[in-house]
Amino acid sequence: MxxxxxxxxxxxxxxxxxELIIGCxxxxxxxxxxxxxxxxxxxxTVRAMDAESMSFDVMNETFRxxxxxxxxxxxxxxxxxxxxxxxxxxxxxxxxxVETKCRLMSLTPExxxxxxxxxxxxxxxxxxxxxxxxxxxxxxLTVMGRDxxxxxxxxxxxxxxxxxxxxxxxxxxxxxxTDIFAxxxxxxxxxxxxARAAGTP
Numbered sequence: 001m002x003x004x005x006x007x008x009x010x011x012x013x014x015x016x017x018x019e020l021i022i023g024c025x026x027x028x029x030x031x032x033x034x035x036x037x038x039x040x041x042x043x044x045t046v047r048a049m050d051a052e053s054m055s056f057d058v059m060n061e062t063f064r065x066x067x068x069x070x071x072x073x074x075x076x077x078x079x080x081x082x083x084x085x086x087x088x089x090x091x092x093x094x095x096x097x098v099e100t101k102c103r104l105m106s107l108t109p110e111x112x113x114x115x116x117x118x119x120x121x122x123x124x125x126x127x128x129x130x131x132x133x134x135x136x137x138x139x140x141l142t143v144m145g146r147d148x149x150x151x152x153x154x155x156x157x158x159x160x161x162x163x164x165x166x167x168x169x170x171x172x173x174x175x176x177x178t179d180i181f182a183x184x185x186x187x188x189x190x191x192x193x194x195a196r197a198a199g200t201p
Contacts, residue, residue, distance in 0.1 A: 001094070001095060002043070002082060002094040003090055003093075003094060004092060004141075005090050006079065006162055006163045007027055008024055008025070009078065009162070010024040010039070010078075010079045012071045012077060014073065015071050015072070018057050020058050021053055021055045022077060023052055023053045024052075026079075027081050028054070031081060032046070033046055033048070034046060035082065036082040037056070038078070038081075039077050039078070039079060040137045040138050041078065041098055041137050041139070042066050042138070042175060043096025044058065065099065066101065067137075067173040067175055078139060078163050080138060094135050094140060098177055099124060099177055100176050101173040102121070102174050103118060103119045104117075104168045104170050104172050104174055105117040107168075107170075115144075115145075115152055115153070116152065116153050116154075117145070117152045118136065125146075125150075128143055130145075130146050131144070132179055133179055134151065134177075136175065136176060137163070137175050141154075142154075
């Protein structure tokens, strides 16, 4: 489990087959083999580590649903260690389970902020609500705009400086994790309606 508050920007050193090696420094502190690290919002398990990097194994399903398969050497990725009992929950509850990719449509300056707009597949857009939480490339954000095909978020100065979101270009893929609680509600409601239709009390 994560908070969506990025701790460090890591650098892709190698992506070959299912192996992903990320250069980093801050998140090496207190980390051990087998720990969970969110890489662009994807929960990955540390397979190996040295004084300057971490290595992960990535499944084909993860490559299909996320932008990890598009990473190139030298690219920056958002990194966060998993929460502990002492972690401040400054963002929101992030599982590190990326559901799909959305596409950056535009970046528009607004005073000190930047408004980022993303095109979201309709089957996932239904789980996103105005002023609700959203996780984009592992970053916890609040939805400030929503229409029939897209969402908008405001990137404050800290987010601009400490994440990779402003390094994206229109058309780039961004990892998306919606609010899991919306899915729970949908499933419960569907089960109730199915039971009523079947005449089950």
